[in-house]
Amino acid sequence: MRNIKLVLQYDGSRYHGWQRQPNGITIQQTLEAAISAVTGEEITLYGCGRTDAGVHAKGYVCNFFTASRFDASRFMYAINSRLPDDIRCMSSCEVSADFDSRWATSKTYTYLIHNAPLPDVFLNKRAWHYRHELDIDAMKKAAESFLGEHDFIGFASSGFTVKTTVRTIYSLDVTQEGDVVRIDVCGNGFLYNMVRIIAGTLCFCGAGRIDWHDMPDIIASCDRQRAGITAPADGLYLSEVVY
Amino acid sequence: MRNIKLVLQYDGSRYHGWQRQPNGITIQQTLEAAISAVTGEEITLYGCGRTDAGVHAKGYVCNFFTASRFDASRFMYAINSRLPDDIRCMSSCEVSADFDSRWATSKTYTYLIHNAPLPDVFLNKRAWHYRHELDIDAMKKAAESFLGEHDFIGFASSGFTVKTTVRTIYSLDVTQEGDVVRIDVCGNGFLYNMVRIIAGTLCFCGAGRIDWHDMPDIIASCDRQRAGITAPADGLYLSEVVY
Numbered sequence: 001m002r003n004i005k006l007v008l009q010y011d012g013s014r015y016h017g018w019q020r021q022p023n024g025i026t027i028q029q030t031l032e033a034a035i036s037a038v039t040g041e042e043i044t045l046y047g048c049g050r051t052d053a054g055v056h057a058k059g060y061v062c063n064f065f066t067a068s069r070f071d072a073s074r075f076m077y078a079i080n081s082r083l084p085d086d087i088r089c090m091s092s093c094e095v096s097a098d099f100d101s102r103w104a105t106s107k108t109y110t111y112l113i114h115n116a117p118l119p120d121v122f123l124n125k126r127a128w129h130y131r132h133e134l135d136i137d138a139m140k141k142a143a144e145s146f147l148g149e150h151d152f153i154g155f156a157s158s159g160f161t162v163k164t165t166v167r168t169i170y171s172l173d174v175t176q177e178g179d180v181v182r183i184d185v186c187g188n189g190f191l192y193n194m195v196r197i198i199a200g201t202l203c204f205c206g207a208g209r210i211d212w213h214d215m216p217d218i219i220a221s222c223d224r225q226r227a228g229i230t231a232p233a234d235g236l237y238l239s240e241v242v243y
Numbered sequence: 244m245r246n247i248k249l250v251l252q253y254d255g256s257r258y259h260g261w262q263r264q265p266n267g268i269t270i271q272q273t274l275e276a277a278i279s280a281v282t283g284e285e286i287t288l289y290g291c292g293r294t295d296a297g298v299h300a301k302g303y304v305c306n307f308f309t310a311s312r313f314d315a316s317r318f319m320y321a322i323n324s325r326l327p328d329d330i331r332c333m334s335s336c337e338v339s340a341d342f343d344s345r346w347a348t349s350k351t352y353t354y355l356i357h358n359a360p361l362p363d364v365f366l367n368k369r370a371w372h373y374r375h376e377l378d379i380d381a382m383k384k385a386a387e388s389f390l391g392e393h394d395f396i397g398f399a400s401s402g403f404t405v406k407t408t409v410r411t412i413y414s415l416d417v418t419q420e421g422d423v424v425r426i427d428v429c430g431n432g433f434l435y436n437m438v439r440i441i442a443g444t445l446c447f448c449g450a451g452r453i454d455w456h457d458m459p460d461i462i463a464s465c466d467r468q469r470a471g472i473t474a475p476a477d478g479l480y481l482s483e484v485v486y
Contacts, residue, residue, distance in 0.1 A: 122299075
């Protein structure tokens, strides 16, 4: 069996997240159906993580095993011709048998906040519309406290099972272009809803609802109540996965 | 009766254009229904022009007459609460009785071309995906020939009835940001499909299928066959209307 790695882009608006499930259409099942139509086999996809309903991706990585002799680099075109417009395969290649999408060394997520009095129809379901004016400098200062290794249990929603809640954040950048505030966060892994809670917390710092000086304390407290809200799924993009 | 002017933003992907029609949902009917629900009257909207199916707007202007005493500047909020997410009223104000949206002195359209080997799901239905590499300088040079007053009958689709096919183009700019090529054109009026044919022609100049040196000649020829194709509706935005 050959092991094929795919890199995907998708607009998650219409989907119930990545993972196959009984209720609602998902990215995984849509893609498995497209690949099966190409190879004529029953296909199981291994993804780099579960993205929630409404979350987008610009560089999602997954892999599957196939007996097909189809040219690996041409797989993407064959698969794309069978996919809806909101899921695109950006590359396909053959990798060694031991490559597993689930074991990334780092992931980068991007979160977009549309900070303006009125919503923008072209950012609908693509960014979090936040009306209150944001102090970008306060957000940048708050972001510094997240860098490095911390127990992030205070930045996780319940309903997960993991061995440890300690994660390392390599970079967390806040930038502004026009009325869009962009948060890029790179780390060795993220707990359930962790990026959305970081985005919600940085937003509260920018709006003055949390004092950025308190961030080291809030992180150390491991208390979910002291962090900000879970920002909506619409603004979240899985940008890059490194192995 | 009071005359209320609205400025709209809409994502035209789901709609059969601006104008009310028997088959398919349109922007006009959706908006008329929302306004009627606010005022309790039968409302007729006068729009600044017909946009085709799939065309978007960032600054569409329309007006309607009402006997309602509703605060003019608050109309937008009341209407927005009754509109789907892909149509937004950006401003509302009372204007003099003789204001008519149809009689603009200039209009600006924007056309977006996504120039890359692979499509981008986030530009799906929002830009024309054109794979062939474009020479932006050739497009800029070709654009200069359009400036000023010309008979643009060679840049119109059939099926229109107008007194004259002479129009004046005030500015036509081609810019590039990353893999998106943007065309902004401002003029005193446009024939049916004229902006899309200009976009298709500039694109052909950029791809080397039309020599930009020939543009003055092609325009003067008034021959539709010599211009480029009609670029798809997806990339077109009505940006600004001036009175």
